[in-house]
Amino acid sequence: MTFTTQPNRSFAGALSVQMRVIVALxxxxxVMELGQSRAxxxxxxxxxxxxxxxxxxxxxxxxxxxxxxxxxxxFCATGWAAYFSFMRTMADTTGSVKGGSGLLMFPQMTxxxxxxxxxxxxxxxYNFVFxxxxxxSMLVERSPLPANPLQVMLAYWxxxxxxxxxxxxxxxxxxxxxxxxxxxxxxxxxxxxxxxVIVSGADTPSxxxxxxxxxxxxxxxxxxxEAWWPAYVSPIADAWYVFRxxxxxxxxxxxLERATRRFLEP
Amino acid sequence: xxxxxIDVTKSYVTMGRRHTVFxxxxxxxxxxxxxxxxxxxGSGKSTLLRxxxxxxxxxxxxxxxxxxxxxxxxxxxxxxxxxxxxxxxRFAARIYNRDxxxxxxxxxxxxxxxxxxxxxxxxxxxxxxxxFAFALSMAIDFETIxxxxxxxxxxxxxxxxxxxxxDERRARSDIILVSHNLKDIIRLCDRVVILGGRQPIISDxxxxxxxxxxxxxxxxxxxxxx
Numbered sequence: 001m002t003f004t005t006q007p008n009r010s011f012a013g014a015l016s017v018q019m020r021v022i023v024a025l026x027x028x029x030x031v032m033e034l035g036q037s038r039a040x041x042x043x044x045x046x047x048x049x050x051x052x053x054x055x056x057x058x059x060x061x062x063x064x065x066x067x068x069x070x071x072x073x074x075f076c077a078t079g080w081a082a083y084f085s086f087m088r089t090m091a092d093t094t095g096s097v098k099g100g101s102g103l104l105m106f107p108q109m110t111x112x113x114x115x116x117x118x119x120x121x122x123x124x125x126y127n128f129v130f131x132x133x134x135x136x137s138m139l140v141e142r143s144p145l146p147a148n149p150l151q152v153m154l155a156y157w158x159x160x161x162x163x164x165x166x167x168x169x170x171x172x173x174x175x176x177x178x179x180x181x182x183x184x185x186x187x188x189x190x191x192x193x194x195x196x197v198i199v200s201g202a203d204t205p206s207x208x209x210x211x212x213x214x215x216x217x218x219x220x221x222x223x224x225x226e227a228w229w230p231a232y233v234s235p236i237a238d239a240w241y242v243f244r245x246x247x248x249x250x251x252x253x254x255x256l257e258r259a260t261r262r263f264l265e266p
Numbered sequence: 267x268x269x270x271x272i273d274v275t276k277s278y279v280t281m282g283r284r285h286t287v288f289x290x291x292x293x294x295x296x297x298x299x300x301x302x303x304x305x306x307x308g309s310g311k312s313t314l315l316r317x318x319x320x321x322x323x324x325x326x327x328x329x330x331x332x333x334x335x336x337x338x339x340x341x342x343x344x345x346x347x348x349x350x351x352x353x354x355x356r357f358a359a360r361i362y363n364r365d366x367x368x369x370x371x372x373x374x375x376x377x378x379x380x381x382x383x384x385x386x387x388x389x390x391x392x393x394x395x396x397x398f399a400f401a402l403s404m405a406i407d408f409e410t411i412x413x414x415x416x417x418x419x420x421x422x423x424x425x426x427x428x429x430x431x432x433d434e435r436r437a438r439s440d441i442i443l444v445s446h447n448l449k450d451i452i453r454l455c456d457r458v459v460i461l462g463g464r465q466p467i468i469s470d471x472x473x474x475x476x477x478x479x480x481x482x483x484x485x486x487x488x489x490x491x492x
Contacts, residue, residue, distance in 0.1 A: 020360065020361065020363055021361055023360065024357055024360035024361050027357070027360070028346065028349070028353070028357045031349065031353060032346060032348055032349060101343075102343030102344045102345075103343075103344045104320075104321040104322075104344075105316075105319060105321045105337045105338060105343055105344045106319075106337050106344055106358075106361055107319045107320045107321075107331065107335040107336075107337065108320075108361055108362075109320075109361070110320075261323050262323045262324065262325050
């Protein structure tokens, strides 16, 4: 039978320590990612911005691809910014424990704290990126404000959370079979094509929709677009499905993280 | 009890083979007693320290901690080389719920690093980093301090300062010391735990036990000043 190492304290006490540790880690990560140089802030925006610009150029050259009822740059920004949040959150949180294993020497710190703090850090950073990119595209195209800003933000956050939950599952399995970490790159590549980033749900061939609709990211990105432009009606967007996927993935990830903690490399 | 290992089993897979370090280890380390962990290389001293610190998780069993425990003193792996000494000190202070400004100021003063505290740790020398790590360990009031072979950092002056600080700290905190330096074990510890057998040998007669251990290990008691 396997048990875990835990300080002998109440649940409330443990929660308060965990909150303190996560806040300290988030502050540390933000200073490390953004506080070192001004160029870091530039690169933070530049990487997703260049992807949006490329998409914009391709769509501008091929008018047949223009999405229905949506300003072009805003369409690219919502799709790419959301996908970028998913991608970076997944990549950065997957590497969080490996990169910060020395931190586990602090008795209060657990691998899960490193993971959560990395997720929260990415959440902070990519909220700024999203607002910056979408704001810029709105200025350029004079597109309207979102009809339902809350739904836009919730759907955007869901994209990052899908990345974090997926990373938790992969990372936990990879403690037993390290080669599994190599799966992250193919998932990211495949995700470009099946998440509604390049083509909206309404423009996706109908025979592909049943296959694509398993992907919670596709739903989340479509929910963002629906919330932004009421004229756009997605054929697949389902908030309940996204919620169920997130709940299920988070539960599986947390159980696996707990079960595989003893395989963590010293 | 301050720290307790209950039926702890720990093993590692190296080169495809499972190496068991501890099998059903039971060990109680009460408050108010300074403990020295000794044993030959590979006997699991550092592994035990990691288990006590929570940096490693047992395959089976519990480690119960009822104390405000330090990180292994002098260990600098938890500090970011990209951040300055001040930023790292503030980070550690937040983890332990202490005033970041106070901890940073104490560390700067104790380590004597001055302006180097504002520089990223990666540009500091190994000696400077060790001074920083030791000073930071002294800046926070731990109930139990874990020490893994580092009682000799820096130059002679700084070593004397470290020894004095540690002696002063021993009045308020317990220490758990892993060391091959048996003189340190005798000087600092009230109880000795010898690892390497099926179960640890625990004794409060530190001098006698260390002498026997050294005899068994080297065939003589030379080098240990009793």
